[in-house]
Amino acid sequence: MSTSSLASPTTEKAQKLKEAQLKIGMALKNAQYALTTHAHRGLTTALHENASALTALSTYLSLSGSPVKAAAIAGQMAKILKSVGTYVSAKERNSGTSQHTEVSRLSSSFNTPPSSSVVLDELGLLPETPHESAGLVAELQRVVRELTRERDAMADEKRALEAALEESRQHSTVTPHTAFEAHSPDTADKDPDVVIRQLHAEVKGLKHEVREEHMRAAALQDQLHEAEEQIEDQQDQVQALKMQLRLSQEEKLSQDAAFAKKEEEIKALQEAFLQNSRNTAAPSSAVAAAATRSPHGYVDKDDFDALKLQNQLLQQALREQTTQTRPTDPHAVLSQQTLEEIEADHHQQLEAMKLTIQEQYNRETQLLDKQRSMQDTIDDLKRQLQLSSNRQWVQQEREKHLNEMDSAERHMEHLQETVERHEQHIHLQQTKLQHYAENERSTSDMIKNLEQHHDTQIAKLNQQIIELRDELNKACRREQELHDQLQASNTETQATIAATTEQYNHHQQHISSLTHSMAAEREQHESRVAELQQAHAAQVAELQQRLEVERDHAAANQSTAAECESALQQRLSELRTSMAAEREQHESRVAELQQAHAAQVAELQQAHAAQVAELQQRLEVERDHAAANQSTAAECESALQQRLSELRTSMAAEREQHESRVAELQQAHAAQVAELQQRLEVERDHAAANQSTAAECESALQQRLSELRTSMAAEREQHESRVAELQKAHAAQVAELQQAHAAQVAELQQTHAAQVAELQQRLEVERDHAAANQSTAAECESALQQRLSELRTSMAAEREQHESRVAELQQAHAAQVAELQQ
Known part of the structure; x- marks a missing residue:
């Protein structure tokens, strides 16, 4: 406890x-x-x-x-x-x-002119990321192209006006001064300015409409960016789920390694115990006391492993004890049942691990399918956005989206490669599990074969011992018959008395040697029992110390699982080699014992034949002197009977003491077994609690996954509904823009026709007043030249500012890229 x-x-x-x-x-x-x-x-x-x-x-x-x-x-x-x-x-x-x-x-x-100032007002913010800086550079390039187009349009308008003035100069005629005075000077001065103002107003209206279209396109682009951010967030959630799955796989792999290590340690200790049991021929109590001895090369384990190994050692000892004593021992039956339960639990854990690995693989495939479906929806949205517009920025956005799609495809290929690597890793783990199971089956078969071979050898030796005992009993019966013949014959002589006295002395010596040997064996047995008790106490203390040390180092031993596994593999190979060597030694020893036994049997047969011949000769001699030696033989026989009765009583007393000592040792062993079983039950309760906590964690993870799936489904539905709304709104906006554009084109055509008619009328009037309007035309031309020079200077200044700003943006972008690379 x-x-x-x-x-x-x-x-x-x-x-x-x-x-x-x-x-x-x-x-x-x-x-x-x-x-x-x-x-x-x-x-x-x-x-x-x-x-x-x-x-x-x-x-x-x-x-x-x-x-x-x-x-x-x-x-x-x-x-x-x-x-x-x-x-x-x-x-x-x-x-x-x-x-x-x-x-x-x-x-x-x-x-700056009104159009350029408005365009610059729209681009007043600097980017915060390299992606936004690249977008701003593209936007600035687009603005520069629009400004160049506007400049070319204004140059075309200037050239048209100059051509009209030249035509008016060429076709003009001199008119009377009254006609010149009939028109007011304000009207003559303001007619070209009014035309220019009207043209500027039309240009401003067109620019305003273009700006509104750009704003709508920017709004659509912002919506697209928001959708991409939502998709990125969903991909982040998928990555987090994959990381959780990877961590769970690593935990399962660590549990696999721990289980493999435990199995190999169990096999190594079982083989070491079998080796010790074959090399020693001690009683069942000594075997039970020596069962808790740890083999050489013992490694650190946690408490459950230590108690499990002790239980298996005690089960093996009880199994061998039952084979030596009686087969219906309740402790042996209980240990056999616990061993079968542990093996069944181990197989159930292996099956559960295989099922969890398969479930993780199915989850990863489901996540990949979801990711592919999301990528397909993104591609559809991008394709629809690319087809929704027909301007030049759409081509640039299409190229940018194609690059993004290529990067996304590369990312998907990278993800597929990672998934394939995970699948290969899972396949390798499954092959390792199969290899471990095959190794376990082969080792168990080898242990069973060794046990069967050992049992057959023990049975052969027992049969030989029984045969020798039968032969010795036959020899004893023959000697008894000869002795009866000697008693029946009444022709014993003094020589027989001398022979009987010599036999008596020989028996006395044999009895004294037996008593000395029994005393020596008794002392050896007591010393052996004391040594075993001391060894058992030392082993119990050592096991307790090791349990405390293993509790302290349980967390640190997780990182050394691979080293322990390799060491256990090496230990297993060494044990296999040592098992082979010991098997060869055992076979050689059995052969030597068989040879020695055959030699002893031959010697006993020769001695028995010699004794029979000698006794027959003595019988022939003693038949002549039997009558005189009856009294002496009766006295010798009574003395021998009395000595044999004393020896039997002493042997019975010593046997009772030995049986009482064995019973005490069995009781102590049963108490230790009960204590270890209690510890095993406590550890089983602890393992059941750990399994329940693991099941709760797994259920929480399953619940979290289900919540994430539901949230992803809801977000996907919202995203699809939002995309549908955006598509409808975009289609409506496109239809409205087309209608407005057609109406504006019709209005512009009408106004242009009216302006052309009005200009023709004015040109006809101006032809009458060309001479008078030359000065006004010169003034207008000088004003236009001045205005054009101002526009050129302002455009040059804007171009310089734009180039400097682009250079600053490029420098800032290069600095940001360098910082990101650092």
């Missing part, structure tokens, strides 16, 4: 240490994943995961964890904090640069 109370806090401490390590690992992995996938949005997540890792690290250190591991974990947390600081500082630098460009943009907006 004390060992179980000591084992419970140690196992709880080891469990808490393991939980803290798992929490630290998961938090650090989540933080690194948040920084590597979407750093601009994962800073809060990374800091939160780092805080949880710090809490788990404090728990780990409070439970006397490894300081080396704690230092490594602290280094990883420092790296995460450093990367967070780098991202924050880069963001601050980008915000400062954006403020500087905003001031320069405001200062230069006074010299």
Whole structure:
């Protein structure tokens, strides 16, 4: 009971240490994943995961964890904090640069035309990530192309106006001064300006419509980015689930290794015990006391393994004891039942592990199918967005989306490769399990064969011993018959008296030697019993010390599972070689014993034949002197009978003492067996509690997976409904834009026709007043030249500002890329 109370806090401490390590690992992995996938949005997540890792690290250190591991974990947390600081500082630098460009943009907006100033107002923010900086560069390039198109359009308008003025100059005629005075100077001065203003108004209206279309496209692009972010979040959840599955697989693999190690240790100890049982021929009590001796090369194990091995050793000892004493021993039956229960539990655990591995494989395949379906929906959305527009930015977005699709396909191929690697790893684990099962079956068959061979050899030796006893009994009966003949004959002589006295002396010597040998055997037996008791006490103390040491080192032994497995494999090979050598030694020893036995039988037969011949000769001599020696023979016979009765009484007393000592040892052994069975029951209760906690954890994980699946299904439905709404809205917007565009085109055509008619009328009027309007035309031309020069200077200034801004953005983008690479 004390060992179980000591084992419970140690196992709880080891469990808490393991939980803290798992929490630290998961938090650090989540933080690194948040920084590597979407750093601009994962800073809060990374800091939160780092805080949880710090809490788990404090728990780990409070439970006397490894300081080396704690230092490594602290280094990883420092790296995460450093990367967070780098991202924050880069963001601050980008915000400062954006403020500087905003001031320069405001200062230069006074010299820009209305269209260029509005376009620059739309691009006042700087990017926060390399992806956004690349998008901003593409947007700036698009604005530059639009500005160049506007400049070319304005140059075309200027050339058209110049051609119209040249035509008016060529076809003009001199008109009277009254006609010149009939028109007011304000009207003559304002007619070209009104035309230019109207053209500018039309251009502004078209630019406004183009800007609205760009805004709508930007809104659609933002919606697309939101959908992509949702998909990325779902992919993050899938990655987290995969990480959880990977951790569960690692735990199952560690349990596999632990079970394999336990099985190999059990087999090694069984083989060592069989070897000891073949090499020793002690009584059943000595075998039971020596059963708790640990073999050479004993490795550290937890409490359950130690008690399990002790129980199996005691079961083996009880099995051999029952083969030597009686087959209906209740302790042997109980140990056999517990052994069968342990083997059945072990097979059930192996089957459960195979089922869990298959379930994990099915879950991974389901997640991959879901990911493929999500990728298909993303591809459909991208394809629909690509087909929804017909402008130049759609081509650029199409190229960008194609690149993203290629990267996504590469990522999917990478995921498929990882899944294939996981499948290969699972296949390897299954082959290892099959190999372990085959090794277990082969070792069990080998042990059964050795037991059968040993039993057959013991049966042969017992048969030979029985035959020798029968021959000796026959010889004794023949001697008794000869002795009866000697008593019946009354012709014994003095020579027979001398012979009988010599026999008497010989018997006396034999009896004295028997008494000495019995005393020596009694002393050896007592010394052997004392030594066995001391050895048993020492072994019990050593086992208790080892149990305490194994409780202290249970958590540290998890990392040395592979080394223990290799050492056990080496130990198994050594034991196999030693078993083969011992088998050869045993066979040679059996052959020697058989040869010695045959030699002894031959010697006994020769001695018996010689004795029979000698007795026959003596019988012939003694028949002549039998009458005189009857009294002496009667006295000698009475003395011999009295001596034999004394020896029988002493042998009976010693046998009773030996049986009482054996009964005491059996009682002590039964008490130890009962105590070990109680410990085994306690450990079984503890194992059942651990299994229940594992089942609860598995049920919680299953519930979490079901919740995640339901949430993913709901989000998928929401996403599909939202995509459908966006598609409908986009189709409606496209239809409205087309209708508005057709109406605007019709209106522009009408206004253009009206303007053309009005201009023709004005040209006819101006032909009459060409001479008078030359000065006005010159002034207008000079004003237009001045306006064009101002536009050129403003365009050059804007171009310089744009190039400087693009250079700054490229430098900032290069700096961000360098920081990210660092």
